[in-house]
Amino acid sequence: MIGSGFGKMNTTSSDSTTSSLNRLEERIHPRLAVEAEFARLGHTYRHGPLHRFLDHKVQRPVLIAGLSLLGLYGRGKRNALQPIVRTIRMDFKDLPAAFDGFRLMHLSDFHIDGVDGLAESLAAVLRETPCDLCVFTGDYRYDDRGPCEEVFPRTKRVIASVQSRHGIYGILGNHDPGEVALRLQKLGVTMLVNDSADIRQDGESIWLAGLDDNFDYGCHNLPLAMEGVPADGFKILLAHAPELFKEADELGIQLNLSGHTHAGQLRLPVVGALRQNARCPKEFAWGAWKYGNLQGHTSAGVGCSTLPIRFCCPPEVVILELHRA
Secondary structure (H helix, E strand, O other), X not given: OOOOOOXXXXXXXXXXXXXXXXXXXXXXXXHHHHHHHHHHHOOOOOOOHHHHHHHHHHHHHHHHXXXXXXXXXXXXXXXXXXXXXXXEEEEXXXXXXXXXXXXXXXXXXXXXXXXXXXXXXXXXXXXXXXXXXXXXXXXXXXXXXXXXXXXXXXXXXXHHHOOEOOOEEEOOOOOOOHHHHHHHHHOOEEEOOOEEEEEEEOXXXXXXXXXXXXXXXXXXOHHHHOOXXXXXXXXXEEOOOOOOHHHHHHOOOOEEEEOOOHHHOEEEOOXXXXXXXXXXXXXXXXXXXEEOOEEEEEOOOOOOOOOOOOEOOOOEEEEEEEEEO
Protein backbone atom coordinates (compact mmCIF):
# COMPACT_ATOMS: atom_id res chain seq x y z
CA MET A 1 0.00 0.00 0.00
CA ILE A 2 0.94 3.61 -0.42
CA GLY A 3 1.50 5.09 3.00
CA SER A 4 4.21 6.83 4.91
CA GLY A 5 6.89 4.70 3.27
CA PHE A 6 9.37 7.32 2.11
CA GLY A 7 12.27 5.39 3.60
CA LYS A 8 15.59 4.24 2.17
CA MET A 9 15.41 2.69 -1.31
CA ASN A 10 17.61 -0.13 -2.60
CA THR A 11 19.89 0.37 -5.60
CA THR A 12 17.46 -1.17 -8.11
CA SER A 13 14.61 1.00 -6.87
CA SER A 14 16.81 4.09 -6.96
CA ASP A 15 17.84 3.39 -10.57
CA SER A 16 14.21 2.91 -11.55
CA THR A 17 13.24 6.19 -9.88
CA THR A 18 16.01 8.05 -11.70
CA SER A 19 14.94 6.52 -15.01
CA SER A 20 11.30 7.50 -14.38
CA LEU A 21 12.28 11.08 -13.55
CA ASN A 22 14.41 11.31 -16.69
CA ARG A 23 11.50 10.10 -18.80
CA LEU A 24 9.13 12.55 -17.11
CA GLU A 25 11.52 15.46 -17.70
CA GLU A 26 11.65 14.52 -21.38
CA ARG A 27 7.87 14.34 -21.70
CA ILE A 28 7.28 17.58 -19.84
CA HIS A 29 9.64 19.66 -21.99
CA PRO A 30 6.89 20.98 -24.34
CA ARG A 31 4.87 22.14 -21.31
CA LEU A 32 7.84 24.04 -19.89
CA ALA A 33 8.28 25.80 -23.23
CA VAL A 34 4.64 26.93 -23.20
CA GLU A 35 5.00 28.13 -19.61
CA ALA A 36 8.00 30.24 -20.63
CA GLU A 37 5.93 31.77 -23.44
CA PHE A 38 3.08 32.55 -21.04
CA ALA A 39 5.57 34.26 -18.71
CA ARG A 40 6.91 36.32 -21.61
CA LEU A 41 3.44 37.37 -22.77
CA GLY A 42 2.03 37.94 -19.30
CA HIS A 43 -1.08 35.86 -19.95
CA THR A 44 -2.29 32.37 -20.90
CA TYR A 45 -4.15 31.27 -24.01
CA ARG A 46 -7.51 32.07 -22.39
CA HIS A 47 -6.79 34.64 -19.68
CA GLY A 48 -5.18 38.02 -20.27
CA PRO A 49 -4.21 40.66 -17.68
CA LEU A 50 -7.69 42.25 -17.73
CA HIS A 51 -9.38 38.94 -16.91
CA ARG A 52 -6.97 38.34 -14.02
CA PHE A 53 -7.56 41.83 -12.65
CA LEU A 54 -11.34 41.50 -12.79
CA ASP A 55 -11.24 38.02 -11.27
CA HIS A 56 -8.96 38.81 -8.32
CA LYS A 57 -9.79 42.46 -7.64
CA VAL A 58 -13.48 42.66 -8.54
CA GLN A 59 -15.31 39.35 -8.87
CA ARG A 60 -13.89 37.57 -5.82
CA PRO A 61 -14.23 40.48 -3.36
CA VAL A 62 -17.80 41.19 -4.53
CA LEU A 63 -18.83 37.54 -4.16
CA ILE A 64 -17.26 37.26 -0.71
CA ALA A 65 -18.96 40.46 0.46
CA GLY A 66 -22.35 39.39 -0.90
CA LEU A 67 -22.21 35.88 0.58
CA SER A 68 -20.99 37.26 3.92
CA LEU A 69 -23.93 39.68 4.10
CA LEU A 70 -26.28 36.75 3.49
CA GLY A 71 -24.56 34.71 6.19
CA LEU A 72 -23.55 32.05 3.65
CA TYR A 73 -19.80 32.48 3.29
CA GLY A 74 -18.91 30.72 6.53
CA ARG A 75 -21.29 27.87 5.74
CA GLY A 76 -19.77 27.47 2.30
CA LYS A 77 -16.28 27.23 3.81
CA ARG A 78 -17.46 24.54 6.26
CA ASN A 79 -19.03 22.61 3.37
CA ALA A 80 -15.67 22.65 1.59
CA LEU A 81 -14.09 20.73 4.49
CA GLN A 82 -16.55 17.82 4.51
CA PRO A 83 -15.53 15.30 1.80
CA ILE A 84 -17.84 12.39 1.12
CA VAL A 85 -17.24 8.98 -0.48
CA ARG A 86 -19.23 7.98 -3.56
CA THR A 87 -19.17 4.42 -4.90
CA ILE A 88 -20.17 3.87 -8.54
CA ARG A 89 -20.41 0.50 -10.29
CA MET A 90 -19.28 0.38 -13.92
CA ASP A 91 -19.71 -2.68 -16.18
CA PHE A 92 -17.47 -3.51 -19.15
CA LYS A 93 -17.75 -6.47 -21.49
CA ASP A 94 -14.02 -6.47 -22.24
CA LEU A 95 -12.62 -5.96 -18.73
CA PRO A 96 -9.97 -8.64 -18.03
CA ALA A 97 -11.28 -11.28 -15.63
CA ALA A 98 -8.47 -10.60 -13.15
CA PHE A 99 -9.84 -7.06 -12.68
CA ASP A 100 -13.47 -8.00 -12.04
CA GLY A 101 -14.42 -6.08 -8.88
CA PHE A 102 -11.36 -3.80 -9.14
CA ARG A 103 -11.72 -0.68 -6.95
CA LEU A 104 -10.39 2.41 -8.71
CA MET A 105 -10.23 5.61 -6.64
CA HIS A 106 -10.63 8.84 -8.61
CA LEU A 107 -9.49 12.12 -7.00
CA SER A 108 -9.33 15.44 -8.80
CA ASP A 109 -8.97 19.21 -8.39
CA PHE A 110 -7.30 19.33 -5.00
CA HIS A 111 -6.38 23.05 -5.06
CA ILE A 112 -4.92 21.93 -1.79
CA ASP A 113 -3.29 25.24 -0.77
CA GLY A 114 -6.56 27.16 -1.09
CA VAL A 115 -8.47 25.82 1.93
CA ASP A 116 -6.79 25.41 5.31
CA GLY A 117 -7.72 22.09 6.90
CA LEU A 118 -8.68 20.36 3.65
CA ALA A 119 -5.60 18.11 3.58
CA GLU A 120 -6.36 16.89 7.11
CA SER A 121 -10.07 16.30 6.40
CA LEU A 122 -9.31 14.47 3.18
CA ALA A 123 -6.55 12.37 4.75
CA ALA A 124 -8.93 11.15 7.46
CA VAL A 125 -11.36 9.89 4.81
CA LEU A 126 -8.66 8.31 2.65
CA ARG A 127 -7.20 6.30 5.53
CA GLU A 128 -10.57 4.54 5.85
CA THR A 129 -11.15 3.98 2.11
CA PRO A 130 -8.92 1.24 0.66
CA CYS A 131 -8.68 0.78 -3.09
CA ASP A 132 -6.78 -1.23 -5.69
CA LEU A 133 -5.55 1.79 -7.65
CA CYS A 134 -5.72 5.56 -7.15
CA VAL A 135 -5.58 8.21 -9.88
CA PHE A 136 -5.26 12.00 -9.60
CA THR A 137 -6.64 13.99 -12.55
CA GLY A 138 -4.91 17.31 -11.97
CA ASP A 139 -5.11 20.76 -10.38
CA TYR A 140 -3.08 20.62 -7.19
CA ARG A 141 -2.58 24.41 -6.83
CA TYR A 142 -5.33 26.92 -5.95
CA ASP A 143 -4.34 29.84 -8.17
CA ASP A 144 -3.08 29.36 -11.71
CA ARG A 145 0.09 31.36 -11.12
CA GLY A 146 2.40 32.21 -8.26
CA PRO A 147 4.38 30.00 -5.86
CA CYS A 148 3.66 26.32 -5.26
CA GLU A 149 5.52 25.58 -2.03
CA GLU A 150 2.36 25.28 0.07
CA VAL A 151 1.11 22.55 -2.27
CA PHE A 152 3.72 19.92 -1.47
CA PRO A 153 3.56 19.41 2.31
CA ARG A 154 -0.22 19.26 2.12
CA THR A 155 -0.21 16.91 -0.85
CA LYS A 156 2.35 14.72 0.90
CA ARG A 157 -0.12 14.29 3.76
CA VAL A 158 -2.80 13.24 1.29
CA ILE A 159 -0.48 10.81 -0.53
CA ALA A 160 0.56 9.19 2.73
CA SER A 161 -3.10 8.52 3.56
CA VAL A 162 -4.04 6.79 0.29
CA GLN A 163 -4.46 3.04 0.80
CA SER A 164 -3.83 1.70 -2.72
CA ARG A 165 -2.44 -1.73 -3.64
CA HIS A 166 -1.13 -0.57 -7.03
CA GLY A 167 -0.04 2.92 -5.98
CA ILE A 168 -1.01 6.34 -7.33
CA TYR A 169 -0.88 7.70 -10.88
CA GLY A 170 -1.47 11.34 -11.75
CA ILE A 171 -1.64 13.97 -14.47
CA LEU A 172 -1.36 17.76 -14.55
CA GLY A 173 -4.24 20.23 -14.71
CA ASN A 174 -4.54 23.77 -16.00
CA HIS A 175 -3.54 25.28 -12.61
CA ASP A 176 -0.29 23.31 -12.39
CA PRO A 177 3.17 24.34 -13.58
CA GLY A 178 5.46 21.59 -14.80
CA GLU A 179 7.45 21.61 -11.57
CA VAL A 180 4.43 20.08 -9.82
CA ALA A 181 4.80 16.89 -11.86
CA LEU A 182 8.46 16.54 -10.94
CA ARG A 183 7.85 17.18 -7.25
CA LEU A 184 4.87 14.79 -7.03
CA GLN A 185 6.88 12.08 -8.79
CA LYS A 186 9.47 12.37 -6.00
CA LEU A 187 6.67 12.10 -3.42
CA GLY A 188 5.55 8.75 -4.81
CA VAL A 189 3.00 9.59 -7.52
CA THR A 190 3.72 8.15 -10.96
CA MET A 191 3.03 11.17 -13.17
CA LEU A 192 1.90 10.51 -16.73
CA VAL A 193 2.54 13.42 -19.10
CA ASN A 194 1.42 12.18 -22.54
CA ASP A 195 2.55 8.77 -21.37
CA SER A 196 1.14 5.37 -20.43
CA ALA A 197 1.57 2.59 -17.90
CA ASP A 198 0.18 -0.89 -17.48
CA ILE A 199 -1.29 -2.21 -14.24
CA ARG A 200 -0.73 -5.94 -13.88
CA GLN A 201 -2.73 -8.37 -11.79
CA ASP A 202 -2.83 -12.19 -11.90
CA GLY A 203 -1.20 -12.33 -15.33
CA GLU A 204 -3.48 -9.75 -16.97
CA SER A 205 -3.21 -5.99 -17.54
CA ILE A 206 -5.15 -2.80 -17.88
CA TRP A 207 -3.56 0.35 -19.32
CA LEU A 208 -3.52 3.96 -18.15
CA ALA A 209 -2.88 6.75 -20.67
CA GLY A 210 -2.31 10.14 -19.03
CA LEU A 211 -2.39 13.47 -20.87
CA ASP A 212 -0.88 16.86 -20.24
CA ASP A 213 -3.47 19.61 -19.70
CA ASN A 214 -6.02 19.71 -22.52
CA PHE A 215 -7.91 22.80 -21.31
CA ASP A 216 -5.58 25.78 -21.06
CA TYR A 217 -2.01 24.81 -21.94
CA GLY A 218 -3.05 22.68 -24.91
CA CYS A 219 -0.01 20.43 -24.49
CA HIS A 220 -1.96 17.17 -24.60
CA ASN A 221 -0.84 14.61 -27.17
CA LEU A 222 -3.17 11.63 -27.26
CA PRO A 223 -1.35 9.69 -30.01
CA LEU A 224 1.93 10.00 -28.08
CA ALA A 225 0.26 8.87 -24.85
CA MET A 226 -1.16 5.82 -26.63
CA GLU A 227 2.16 4.70 -28.10
CA GLY A 228 2.89 1.19 -26.91
CA VAL A 229 -0.64 0.58 -25.65
CA PRO A 230 -2.07 -2.56 -27.30
CA ALA A 231 -5.10 -1.88 -29.48
CA ASP A 232 -7.00 -4.75 -27.85
CA GLY A 233 -6.03 -3.78 -24.29
CA PHE A 234 -8.40 -2.36 -21.70
CA LYS A 235 -7.59 1.34 -21.75
CA ILE A 236 -8.29 4.10 -19.22
CA LEU A 237 -7.67 7.72 -20.26
CA LEU A 238 -6.75 10.37 -17.69
CA ALA A 239 -7.53 13.83 -19.16
CA HIS A 240 -7.99 16.87 -16.94
CA ALA A 241 -11.06 18.30 -18.71
CA PRO A 242 -13.84 16.01 -20.10
CA GLU A 243 -13.57 17.35 -23.65
CA LEU A 244 -11.82 14.56 -25.57
CA PHE A 245 -14.64 12.03 -25.51
CA LYS A 246 -14.93 11.77 -29.31
CA GLU A 247 -11.22 11.14 -29.79
CA ALA A 248 -11.18 8.64 -26.92
CA ASP A 249 -14.11 6.68 -28.34
CA GLU A 250 -12.51 6.59 -31.80
CA LEU A 251 -9.35 5.06 -30.28
CA GLY A 252 -11.30 2.30 -28.56
CA ILE A 253 -10.65 3.61 -25.03
CA GLN A 254 -13.05 2.05 -22.57
CA LEU A 255 -12.98 4.54 -19.69
CA ASN A 256 -12.32 8.30 -19.56
CA LEU A 257 -11.58 9.94 -16.19
CA SER A 258 -11.60 13.73 -15.83
CA GLY A 259 -12.24 16.57 -13.43
CA HIS A 260 -11.81 20.33 -13.88
CA THR A 261 -15.52 21.29 -13.73
CA HIS A 262 -15.93 20.97 -9.93
CA ALA A 263 -19.50 19.97 -10.91
CA GLY A 264 -20.12 23.72 -10.73
CA GLN A 265 -18.97 23.91 -7.07
CA LEU A 266 -22.08 25.97 -6.33
CA ARG A 267 -25.24 24.10 -7.34
CA LEU A 268 -28.91 24.99 -6.95
CA PRO A 269 -31.72 22.47 -6.39
CA VAL A 270 -33.32 21.44 -9.71
CA VAL A 271 -31.23 23.99 -11.67
CA GLY A 272 -27.88 22.35 -10.88
CA ALA A 273 -24.56 23.99 -11.69
CA LEU A 274 -24.46 27.72 -12.38
CA ARG A 275 -21.29 27.26 -14.44
CA GLN A 276 -20.08 24.29 -16.47
CA ASN A 277 -16.56 25.45 -17.45
CA ALA A 278 -15.98 22.76 -20.08
CA ARG A 279 -16.72 22.35 -23.77
CA CYS A 280 -18.78 19.17 -23.50
CA PRO A 281 -22.41 18.10 -23.14
CA LYS A 282 -23.88 19.08 -19.78
CA GLU A 283 -24.29 15.47 -18.68
CA PHE A 284 -20.53 14.92 -19.11
CA ALA A 285 -19.67 17.69 -16.65
CA TRP A 286 -20.27 15.60 -13.52
CA GLY A 287 -20.64 11.96 -12.62
CA ALA A 288 -20.77 8.85 -14.79
CA TRP A 289 -21.58 9.18 -18.48
CA LYS A 290 -21.45 7.30 -21.80
CA TYR A 291 -20.55 8.21 -25.37
CA GLY A 292 -20.65 5.47 -28.00
CA ASN A 293 -18.63 2.58 -26.57
CA LEU A 294 -16.84 4.88 -24.13
CA GLN A 295 -17.78 5.24 -20.48
CA GLY A 296 -16.59 8.18 -18.44
CA HIS A 297 -16.53 9.75 -15.03
CA THR A 298 -16.08 13.45 -14.25
CA SER A 299 -15.28 14.21 -10.63
CA ALA A 300 -16.69 17.12 -8.65
CA GLY A 301 -13.22 17.35 -7.13
CA VAL A 302 -12.04 17.66 -3.56
CA GLY A 303 -10.93 21.31 -3.54
CA CYS A 304 -12.24 24.72 -4.54
CA SER A 305 -11.39 27.31 -7.15
CA THR A 306 -12.09 31.07 -7.23
CA LEU A 307 -13.67 30.95 -3.75
CA PRO A 308 -13.01 28.38 -0.97
CA ILE A 309 -16.69 27.45 -0.67
CA ARG A 310 -19.14 24.78 -1.83
CA PHE A 311 -22.93 24.58 -1.87
CA CYS A 312 -24.99 21.47 -2.69
CA CYS A 313 -21.80 20.01 -4.13
CA PRO A 314 -19.59 18.39 -1.48
CA PRO A 315 -15.96 17.50 -2.14
CA GLU A 316 -15.90 13.87 -3.21
CA VAL A 317 -13.72 10.79 -3.05
CA VAL A 318 -15.00 8.48 -5.79
CA ILE A 319 -14.59 4.71 -5.85
CA LEU A 320 -15.30 3.21 -9.28
CA GLU A 321 -16.00 -0.53 -8.99
CA LEU A 322 -15.10 -2.12 -12.32
CA HIS A 323 -16.97 -5.29 -13.25
CA ARG A 324 -17.18 -7.64 -16.22
CA ALA A 325 -20.60 -7.27 -17.83
